[in-house]
Amino acid sequence: MENNNLKTIALNVRKNIIKMLIKAGSGHPGGSLSITDVLVCLFFNHLVHNPKDPLWEGRDRVILSKGHVCPALYAVLAESGYFPTDELWTLRQIGSRLQGHPAKDKGLPGIEISTGSLGQGLSVGVGIALGLKLDKKQNRVYVIMGDGEQEEGQIWEAVMAAGHYKLDNLTGIIDYNNLQIDGSVEEVMGISDLSEKYRAFRWNVIEIDGHNYDQINNAFKQAKEYKGKPTVIIAHTVKGKGVSFMENKAEWHGKVPKKEQLDMILKELEERV
Amino acid sequence: MVNVTEIKASRQGYGEGLMELGEINPNVVVIGLDLTESTATHSFKNKYPDRFFSIGIAEQNGMSIAAGLSLVGKIPYVSTFAVFSAGRCWEQVRMSVCYSNCNVKIAGSHAGLTTGPDGASHQATEDIAIMRVLPRMTVIVPCDAVEARKATVASASIYGPVYIRLSREPTPVITDKNSLFEIGKANVIKEGKDVGIIACGVMVYQALLAAEILEKENISAKVVNLHTIKPIDEDTIIKTARDCGCIVTVEEHQVMGGMGSAVAEVLVKNYPVPMEIMGLEDKFGESGNANELLEKYSLKDKNIIEKVKKILKIKRKGG
Numbered sequence: 177m178e179n180n181n182l183k184t185i186a187l188n189v190r191k192n193i194i195k196m197l198i199k200a201g202s203g204h205p206g207g208s209l210s211i212t213d214v215l216v217c218l219f220f221n222h223l224v225h226n227p228k229d230p231l232w233e234g235r236d237r238v239i240l241s242k243g244h245v246c247p248a249l250y251a252v253l254a255e256s257g258y259f260p261t262d263e264l265w266t267l268r269q270i271g272s273r274l275q276g277h278p279a280k281d282k283g284l285p286g287i288e289i290s291t292g293s294l295g296q297g298l299s300v301g302v303g304i305a306l307g308l309k310l311d312k313k314q315n316r317v318y319v320i321m322g323d324g325e326q327e328e329g330q331i332w333e334a335v336m337a338a339g340h341y342k343l344d345n346l347t348g349i350i351d352y353n354n355l356q357i358d359g360s361v362e363e364v365m366g367i368s369d370l371s372e373k374y375r376a377f378r379w380n381v382i383e384i385d386g387h388n389y390d391q392i393n394n395a396f397k398q399a400k401e402y403k404g405k406p407t408v409i410i411a412h413t414v415k416g417k418g419v420s421f422m423e424n425k426a427e428w429h430g431k432v433p434k435k436e437q438l439d440m441i442l443k444e445l446e447e448r449v
Numbered sequence: 450m451v452n453v454t455e456i457k458a459s460r461q462g463y464g465e466g467l468m469e470l471g472e473i474n475p476n477v478v479v480i481g482l483d484l485t486e487s488t489a490t491h492s493f494k495n496k497y498p499d500r501f502f503s504i505g506i507a508e509q510n511g512m513s514i515a516a517g518l519s520l521v522g523k524i525p526y527v528s529t530f531a532v533f534s535a536g537r538c539w540e541q542v543r544m545s546v547c548y549s550n551c552n553v554k555i556a557g558s559h560a561g562l563t564t565g566p567d568g569a570s571h572q573a574t575e576d577i578a579i580m581r582v583l584p585r586m587t588v589i590v591p592c593d594a595v596e597a598r599k600a601t602v603a604s605a606s607i608y609g610p611v612y613i614r615l616s617r618e619p620t621p622v623i624t625d626k627n628s629l630f631e632i633g634k635a636n637v638i639k640e641g642k643d644v645g646i647i648a649c650g651v652m653v654y655q656a657l658l659a660a661e662i663l664e665k666e667n668i669s670a671k672v673v674n675l676h677t678i679k680p681i682d683e684d685t686i687i688k689t690a691r692d693c694g695c696i697v698t699v700e701e702h703q704v705m706g707g708m709g710s711a712v713a714e715v716l717v718k719n720y721p722v723p724m725e726i727m728g729l730e731d732k733f734g735e736s737g738n739a740n741e742l743l744e745k746y747s748l749k750d751k752n753i754i755e756k757v758k759k760i761l762k763i764k765r766k767g768g
Contacts, residue, residue: 237520280548280549281548281549289516289520290545290548290549292544293544295509296509296513296544299509299514299545300516300517300545303514303515303518303519303525304520306514306518307517307518307520307521308521310478310500310523311521313521329509330509330510330541333507333509334513334514336505336507337505337510
């Protein structure tokens with residue numbers, strides 16, 4: 177798909193993220209907006225999947241380890257045709273399949289495992305990748321993590337295991353937006369240099385601008401071609417990307433805009449494409 | 450006399466069960482966490498090296514990896530000590546396994562006081578409580594090595610998370626290959642009418658010894674091997690309460706939240722009778738051999754007899 181088409185999809189996804197969060201009255205806009213472009217490129221240009229047959233055995237698996245940004249995933253799944261867009265407006269409501277954090281047991285197509293407690297998704301991805309290799313299958317596994325999430329010890333257990341088992345069918349993606357709830361990631365807990373750390377754990381590392389479509393697409397392509405090691409794509413992003421008053425502000429990690437701000441936000445999103 | 454065929458640790462039965470499963474079910478895989486021989490999984494590792502994943506000393510990672518393997522149709526057995534499998538990775542068990550309804554089986558070896566000389570750091574005495582509280586989890590505490598083998602094999606035949614509690618210490622084998630074992634169905638192993646003794650794990654043997662001595666004093670004790678703590682066999686528990694009029698439970702686990710608590714939950718709702726819950730009284734264990742520890746923490750046959758006599762007095766007074 178051409179960049180212009182991807183941008184149009186990403187615009188819809190961002191608009192739907194804002195609409196669903198305002199309707200829900202709670203949730204996490206900052207990280208949802210920072211990961212949007214990467215998710216759109218993954219689902220529309222690289223992922224092997226069939227939205228009409230979500231449990232198809234030949235599919236690639238996507239694990240959203242940073243489960244709190246599920247509005248972005250839900251909007252991308254709806255845009256891909258996994259379920260009707262109207263269902264997005266049930267986010268966080270009683271009886272909804274769109275839980276506040278992804279819930280496998282609610283049966284929403286496209287949700288492979290429950291997440292929300294940080295640090296577990298990469299391990300789950302390692303397990304899937306080991307199982308696929310055992311069965312000599314070609315499907316790939318994509319795990320989307322946060323930058324703050326790199327502070328979890330279990331991440332490094334999983335990074336070590338993926339390197340040890342040379343899981344070249346596994347791609348990790350880090351949404352490096354530099355902010356977490358308490359403020360700047362480097363102030364809360366210094367995680368740099370992430371590239372050096374992953375390399376030391378026997379990973380192939382690609383650093384990109386996570387809003388540049390050429391770079392995102394190239395990174396996914398390279399990850400797929402790279403043999404003998406897992407690949408991590410460190411995507412430098414802007415928290416709240418697309419909504420000027422939210423950009424690079426930690427406070428918009430888990431706070432939603434007011435209803436009155438909806439039209440203004442949608443207008444700005446359109447103008448900036 | 451209680452019929453004892455051999456002395457063997459229940460963890461060995463787990464290892465044998467895995468070998469049986471390895472043969473009949475190609476989807477069965479094992480997660481090893483640097484305790485391969487201690488958890489009796491070395492035979493499986495040697496025979497099925499491709500289906501044995503060494504994850505190192507990283508229990509949380511191992512548990513979530515197991516969840517991932519289950520998502521592609523494998524039936525992983527996470528094998529480590531109970532303090533780690535139930536305790537250290539409790540939250541991975543909660544979210545990656547139970548909340549996600551993954552088909553993961555969890556072995557908790559070296560559970561209970563009888564773990565012995567390693568001391569309280571390694572004696573899991575809270576695992577039944579923290580595993581049974583999780584929605585979707587099945588909790589099994591085999592009474593000996595033969596039952597552990599059956600429990601292991603049976604666990605693969607049901608979908609969903611299963612926790613199997615195992616012992617380090619070789620203990621008397623009191624069941625045989627013909628004894629019934631069905632997940633969720635308690636076994637009445639001795640009939641009686643005056644008191645019901647409900648036990649699990651290695652305490653079943655102590656309960657049988659106690660019942661034998663009581664018999665000589667004309668006290669007729671019914672002994673129930675409650676090998677499945679969850680889903681709990683309500684019918685057998687209620688019938689035991691109705692037939693005997695009082696209950697003593699015994700487990701090598703904390704009194705709070707354990708098997709006795711689970712039995713009490715059934716009885717208060719259905720058929721309340723006077724009851725004693727034997728186990729650790731809000732204490733950690735310590736180093737010592739298994740027998741010394743059971744002695745010191747009052748979990749021997751003689752202690753069961755004392756509690757039986759106490760509860761019988763309450764029963765005769767009319768509760």
